[in-house]
Amino acid sequence: MIKENFLAKNSKFYNLISEFSLIAVFIIEVIIFSQLSPYFLTADNLLNVSLQASITAIIAAGMTFVILTAGIDLSVGSLVALSGVIATSLLKIDASAFIVFLIAILGGVLFGVVSGTAAGIFITKFKITPFIVTLALMTIWRGAAFVYTEGRPVWGLPETFSTLGGDRILGVPIPTVIMLLVFISAHIVLTKTKFGRYVYAVGGNLEAARLAGIKTNQILISVYIISGVLSAISGILLASRMNSGQPNAGLMYELDVIAAVVVGGTSLFGGRGTIIGTFIGSMLIAVLRNGLNLINVGSYVQQVIVGAVILLAVLLDQLRK
Amino acid sequence: MNNLLRMSNITKQYPGVLALDNVSFDLNPGEVHCLVGENGAGKSTLMKILSGAVKKDSGRIFINDKEAEINNPSDSQGLGIGLIYQDFKLVPELSAADNIFLGNELSKKLSLLDKNKMNELAAATIDQLGEKIDPSLPVHKLSIAQKQFVEIAKALRRNVKILAMDEPTAPLTNKEIEILFATIKKLKETGTGIIYISHRLEEIFKIGDRVTVLRDGKSAGTFKLNEVDTRELIRLMVGRELSEEFPHHSTFKGEEILKMENLSGGILKNINLEIYKGEVLGLAGLVGSGRSELVRVIFGADKKESGKIFLNGEELNINSPGDAIESGIGLLTEDRNLYGLFMELNIRKNITISNLNNLLTGIFIDEKKEIENSLQFFQNLKIKAPSTETKVETLSGGNRQKVVLARWLFSNSRVLIFDEPTAGIDIGVKYEIYNLINKLVEDGIGVTVISSDLPELMGVSDRIAVMCNGRITGILNKQEFNQEKILTLATKFLE
Numbered sequence: 001m002i003k004e005n006f007l008a009k010n011s012k013f014y015n016l017i018s019e020f021s022l023i024a025v026f027i028i029e030v031i032i033f034s035q036l037s038p039y040f041l042t043a044d045n046l047l048n049v050s051l052q053a054s055i056t057a058i059i060a061a062g063m064t065f066v067i068l069t070a071g072i073d074l075s076v077g078s079l080v081a082l083s084g085v086i087a088t089s090l091l092k093i094d095a096s097a098f099i100v101f102l103i104a105i106l107g108g109v110l111f112g113v114v115s116g117t118a119a120g121i122f123i124t125k126f127k128i129t130p131f132i133v134t135l136a137l138m139t140i141w142r143g144a145a146f147v148y149t150e151g152r153p154v155w156g157l158p159e160t161f162s163t164l165g166g167d168r169i170l171g172v173p174i175p176t177v178i179m180l181l182v183f184i185s186a187h188i189v190l191t192k193t194k195f196g197r198y199v200y201a202v203g204g205n206l207e208a209a210r211l212a213g214i215k216t217n218q219i220l221i222s223v224y225i226i227s228g229v230l231s232a233i234s235g236i237l238l239a240s241r242m243n244s245g246q247p248n249a250g251l252m253y254e255l256d257v258i259a260a261v262v263v264g265g266t267s268l269f270g271g272r273g274t275i276i277g278t279f280i281g282s283m284l285i286a287v288l289r290n291g292l293n294l295i296n297v298g299s300y301v302q303q304v305i306v307g308a309v310i311l312l313a314v315l316l317d318q319l320r321k
Numbered sequence: 322m323n324n325l326l327r328m329s330n331i332t333k334q335y336p337g338v339l340a341l342d343n344v345s346f347d348l349n350p351g352e353v354h355c356l357v358g359e360n361g362a363g364k365s366t367l368m369k370i371l372s373g374a375v376k377k378d379s380g381r382i383f384i385n386d387k388e389a390e391i392n393n394p395s396d397s398q399g400l401g402i403g404l405i406y407q408d409f410k411l412v413p414e415l416s417a418a419d420n421i422f423l424g425n426e427l428s429k430k431l432s433l434l435d436k437n438k439m440n441e442l443a444a445a446t447i448d449q450l451g452e453k454i455d456p457s458l459p460v461h462k463l464s465i466a467q468k469q470f471v472e473i474a475k476a477l478r479r480n481v482k483i484l485a486m487d488e489p490t491a492p493l494t495n496k497e498i499e500i501l502f503a504t505i506k507k508l509k510e511t512g513t514g515i516i517y518i519s520h521r522l523e524e525i526f527k528i529g530d531r532v533t534v535l536r537d538g539k540s541a542g543t544f545k546l547n548e549v550d551t552r553e554l555i556r557l558m559v560g561r562e563l564s565e566e567f568p569h570h571s572t573f574k575g576e577e578i579l580k581m582e583n584l585s586g587g588i589l590k591n592i593n594l595e596i597y598k599g600e601v602l603g604l605a606g607l608v609g610s611g612r613s614e615l616v617r618v619i620f621g622a623d624k625k626e627s628g629k630i631f632l633n634g635e636e637l638n639i640n641s642p643g644d645a646i647e648s649g650i651g652l653l654t655e656d657r658n659l660y661g662l663f664m665e666l667n668i669r670k671n672i673t674i675s676n677l678n679n680l681l682t683g684i685f686i687d688e689k690k691e692i693e694n695s696l697q698f699f700q701n702l703k704i705k706a707p708s709t710e711t712k713v714e715t716l717s718g719g720n721r722q723k724v725v726l727a728r729w730l731f732s733n734s735r736v737l738i739f740d741e742p743t744a745g746i747d748i749g750v751k752y753e754i755y756n757l758i759n760k761l762v763e764d765g766i767g768v769t770v771i772s773s774d775l776p777e778l779m780g781v782s783d784r785i786a787v788m789c790n791g792r793i794t795g796i797l798n799k800q801e802f803n804q805e806k807i808l809t810l811a812t813k814f815l816e
Contacts, residue, residue, distance in 0.1 A: 192685045194677045201674055204663040211622060211652065211660055212675045212728070213643035271665040 021316045022265060022277065025309075026284045033291035040294055047173060053286030054175035055080075055234045055241075056253055057279065060260040061186045062230035064278045065223040067261050068190075069203040070270025071123065071130035073224060076231040076257055078141035079115055080250025083108040083235035085145050088154040088245030091161060101160065108236045109229055115141065116228025120221030138254065145247040154245030165241030175237045182230065187275040199223060203270030260285055263313040284313065324386060325350045325514040326371075326402075326483050331380035333366055340366040342538045343380075348483060348514040353505060355517045355525045355546070358535035358558055359747040360717055364518055367535070368485055371516075372404045373397035384483075403481035405472045407488045413461035418443035420460055421475045446474040450504045465608075466497040473504065484508065485516040490524060491744070494607045494773075495808070502528050520748075521774070522551050534558055559749045567780030568752065570759035574783075575599035577634075578767035579619070579650075579736050584628035587614050588791035592628070596736060596767040601758060603782030604771045605807050611791035612771045613655065616738045620652040621645040632736070646675050651729030653722065655740040655771075661725045664714035668706060669695040671713050671724050676732040698727035702757065719750030726757065736767040743777065755781055775804050790814040 034041045059076050066073045087108035094100045115137060122133040167174050190196035201209040202219045210216045239245050264281030266273025288309055292302045326348040333341040341363045348354045358364050369375035371382075373394040382389050384400050391397050411420045418439045427435045427442075443456035452470045460468060469489060476484055490498045505515060505528055519525055525532055526546055534541040534557040541557040575598030584592040588611050596602050604612045617623040619630060621639040630637045632648055639645050642652075654660040663671055672695040673680060680691050695709045702723045706716055713724055722742065729737055739758065743751045758781060762768050772778040778785060779802045787795045787810035795810040 192688075194681065194684075194686060197670065197674065197677060197686065200666060200670075201663050204665045205659075207660050208662060209674075211620075211642050211654060213641075213646040213732075214674070215641070215643060271663070 022263070022280050022284070022313060025313055025316065026280055026287070029284065029287055029291070029309075033287070033294065037291070037294040040291060045290070045294070047171070047176065049283075049286050049290045050176040050179070051173040052290065053282050054173070054179040055238050056256050056260065057179050057282035057286075058175075058182050058234045058237075059227075059231050059253060060257045060264075060278050060282050061182050061275060062227035063257050063261050064186070064264070064266055064273060064275055065190070065199055066130070066227045067203075067258075067266050067268060068199050068270055068273050069220055069223050070206075070268070071220070071223065072134060072258070072268075073119065073227045073231075074131065074134040074254045075115060075119065075137035075141060076227060077250040077253035078138045078145065079112060079228060079231040080235035080238060080253055081247055082141045082145040082148075083111050083232035084239035084249050085149055085154060085245040085247055086111050087236045088157055088161075088239050089148075091157055092154065096158070101158075105236055109232045112228035112230070112232030113225055114228075115231075116225035117221060119228070120217075120224040123224070124217040124220050142247075149245065149247045151247060153247070157243055157245075161240055162243045163240075165237050165239075175241070178233070178237065182233075183275060183279050190275050195219070195222070200271055203272075205271070256285070259310050263310055265317050281313070285310070323350075324348065324383065325352075327383040327386070328367070328371070329381050329383070331367065331370060331382075332378050333363075333370065333375065334378055339538050341370075341377075344535065344538070344540045346533055346540075346543075348516060350482075350512040350514055351509045352530045353509065353515045353517050353528055355519065355529040355532040356535065357519070357522070357525065357532060357554060358541075359749065360745070361537075362535040362558070363538040364535055365487070366538075368404060368487065368516070368518070371397065371402060371483075371485065398479065401480055401482035402485070403476035403479060403483070404485045405469070405476065405487065405489060407491060409468050409472050411460045411468060411471060414459055416440075416457050416459055417447075417454055417463065417467075417471045417474075418456035420471055421446065421456070421478055423475070425479065442478070443474065446477055447471070449477075450474060450507065451500060452504075465492040466494070466500070469493070469501065470504075473508075481513065483514050483516070485518070487518045488520065489517075490519065490521065492608075496607075498524070520745075522554055523776075525554075526551070536560055555748055559747075567777075568756050568759055570601075570762060573599040575765070578632065580631040580634075581615075581619070582629045582631070584615075584618065584625055584630065586618055586626035586628075587611075587623060589614055589618065589625075590791045592793055594786055594793060594796075596769055598765050598767060599762060600768075600783035601762055601781055602767075602769045603778045603785035604769060604788060605775070605778055605785050606788035606811050608773070610788040610811060612788050613740060614791070615788070616652060616740060616769070616771065619645070620650060620738065622652070646732055646734075649733060649735035651732060651734035651737045653725050653729070653737065653739045653742060655744060657718075657721055657725050662713050662721055665712065667710045667712050668699060668704065668716075668724055669709040672698055672709075672727045672731050675728055679731075694731060695727070698730060702727055703753075717747070717750070718745045719747060719754065722746060722754060723757075734766065737761060737769070739768070739770045741772055742770060743772070743774070751777075775807060779804070779807075787811050 039045055063073055063076065087104045090104035090107045091100060119133050119137055122128050123130050165175055169177055190199065198214050198219045201212065201214060202216050206216060235250065238249055260282040261278050262268065263284060264273065264277030266277060285306065288306055289302065292305060324347045328346045331341050331344045344363065344367060346367065356364050366375065370377045373391045373396050376392065382391060389400055391400065412423065421443045422439050427439050429435045440456045447454050447456065447470055450470055450473060454463065454467050454470060460471060463471065489501060493501060508515060517529060529546045531543060531545055532554065533543040534554060536558060577595050578598050579596040581592050581594045592615060606612045614623065618625045621642045621644050630639065637648050639648065669691060673691055677686060680687050680694065692709060699709050704720050704723045706720060713721055716724065743754055746754060758768055758770070770778065770781055783799050785797045785802065785807065786793050787807055789811050794813040797806065
C-alpha cells in the first residue's frame, strides 16, 4: 500500500518532468531577456507582461477544454468583438446605474453561453466537424458585430467601466487577477472533478467514453460553452481597456490562442494536455513579444521569431515522446 | 538446399528489450511455414525486418540463396516479398482495382489511367483466387473477407514470391476461412512461399507444412507439422505445461437474472432468452448473425424497437449505456482498444470512470479513496503493471482486458457480457481469463460470452444459444454441445 502510494506520487513527478522541457525554454527565454534589457526583470514590466497576456490567456484556458476533446473553437476572436460590443452598447442605456453595469456584463457573458451552446449543438446533434461549425460562427459573429455597430466603435462609455481593465488590486492589474482566478479554477475542474475526468475521456476515445456510460454530448456542448463564456469575459475586459466597443477587436486571436495551447503541450488529437501547460505556453509567447519590444526588434522581425519559437517549443515536446 | 528465403541468426535489440536473439527462419517454394508464439515473442519484429520497416542489428538474409540487403520497404517489395497485415493497408475510398494497382498504375496515352484495363486485370486476378468481387467498388464497401482478397490480389500483381500473412483468419467466418485456405493451396501450387502467423493452432495443423515457435525473442525450434501436436506446441510457446485448456467450474442453475422477451430491433427478431445465476451463457453464430447487435441492445448502445428486458424480474428502461451501467450491466467489447479503453489515461482512471459518483466528496473526486479502490481490483485481478498509475497503453492484451473487467466490477455490475473475451490474448493468459469468468459466475454474476472460437465457446459455456439472421435458432445444454450441431443451427436460415 505504502509502496503503491509512493509510485502514485512518483508518476505525478514524471508528469511534472514532462512539462519540464517547456519550462526550460521559458527560463532560458527569461535569462536571455534579463541580460539584454535591465528593465525586463522589474516588477513593473512583469506585471505589464501579465496584463498583456491576460486577454488571450483567459481564452486559451477555455480553448484547452475544447482541444482536450479533440475539438477546436475558431469563433473566439469574433466572440471577443461581439461580446464587447453587446456589453458596451448595453452600458449606454444608463451610464450611472450600477444595475445597468451588471446587466451589461451579464449580457456579454450570456452571449458567450449562446454561442457555445450553438456550436455544441451543431457539433453533437448534427455531426458537423468543430472546425467548420466554429469557422462559420467566426464569420457570422464578426459580421454581426459590424452590422450591429454599423462599423463604428461604441464610444462615450462611463468612467467606471474602464476601471475593470485599468485598475489594480494590491498593485496587480484586475485582468491579471481574473486570469489567475480563471486558471486556478480551470486547473481544479480539470484535475479534481468528474467533469474534468470526462473531458479527458471523451477526448481520448469518444466511443469508449459513450460505452463507459458518459453522456458525451453533454460534455462536448459544455466545453464549447466554457470557451464561449471565457471569450466573452476577455471581450469585456478588452473593451474596458480600450474604453470602447470595437467591432474589429480580437481579430486573429483564435490563432494566438491555439498557439498558446499547443505550445503548452496539449494534443490537437485530444485526451492529452494540462491547464498549467497552457498557462506556461501563454506566458512564453507574451514574454517573447515583450522582450523583443524592449530590445527594439521591429514588429516584422518579431512575427518571424514568434513563429520560429512556436515551432521550436512544439518540436521539443515531440522529441520528448 | 534451395531455399526461397533464409534468415539466419537475426538479432534485434530495442531499448531495454532483446526482441530477437539469434533467430533463424527459412522458407521453401510452395511451402506454408507457420510462425507461432505469444504476443511479444518476436513474430512481428521478425516480419518487420523482412518487410524493411525495421532494421536488424545483425544476421543475414538470403533470397534464392543470394544475400539480400533490406533497408527499407521498397527493397523488400523489389525482392518479391509481400505482407498482409491484420489491419489491412488499403485506401478505403479507392476502388478495389485502384488499390490493387496502387503505385503500379497502368496508363494509356497522355498518362491517363487505363481504368478499363486495370478493372479487367484486377477482376481476373481475384477470379484466379476463387472469389468474385466487382473491382470498381470502393474498398470501404467490401466485407472484411473481400478486403483480404484485394490484399492478396495486390500481392500477386506485384509478383510476390514470399507472402507473409499476419492472423489472416481473425476477422473471417468459417466459410470464408475455407475459401482462404483454398486460395493458399492455389498459391502453393504456383511456388509461392507463405509465412503464416496465427494464434489458432488448429488452423496451423490444417494448412501448414512446418512451424517455427518463438518464445521471448528466441527460436524454440522448427518442426514438421506431422511430427508435433497441439500440446507440444503450447508447451513450447508458453515454456511450461498447461494442465488443461478450460478450467472446470461448478455449475448450478440459480435464479433467473436477466430476461429478454420478444426483443426486436435492427436485424434482431423476437429474441427470447434468459440468463441465470451460476452459469455461463454462450452466444454462437456467424459474423452478422446478430450476436453483437443483441448485446449492444441489452447494453443500450443501440435502441430496441420492441420487446422487454427484465433484470431480477423488474422491467428495465434502457436508453443509453449509462442507463445499462446504472442497472448493473457491463459490456466488455470485442475491440477493447477501440471501444473500451482510454490509452492516455492510467489504470486507476480507466477502472473508476464509470462509477465516479461513488468517489465524490462534494464536487471533487476523492483521490485517496480512488487509489485505494482501484488498487484493490488491481491486486485481486493480478494486473501485471508497475502500479495503478501506469498508462494502459503500455499493458498487454490480457492485462487490458482485466482493466475493463475491473471497471465493471467497480461499477457493481450484476450481468457481464464478454464479446470475444480472449481475442488477441496469449494462450497462457487465456486460461487466467477463463478462471476469472468462472470466479464471476461463482460470485453470482450473470455471464454471457460471445466467441467465434467454437472450442473455446463450448469449453467455457454451460448453455449455448445459437443465432442466425437475428433470430435464435436453438439453445443447447452442455451435454448436447457439438460443433456440427452448432454450425447447422448457425446456418439454418442461410441458402
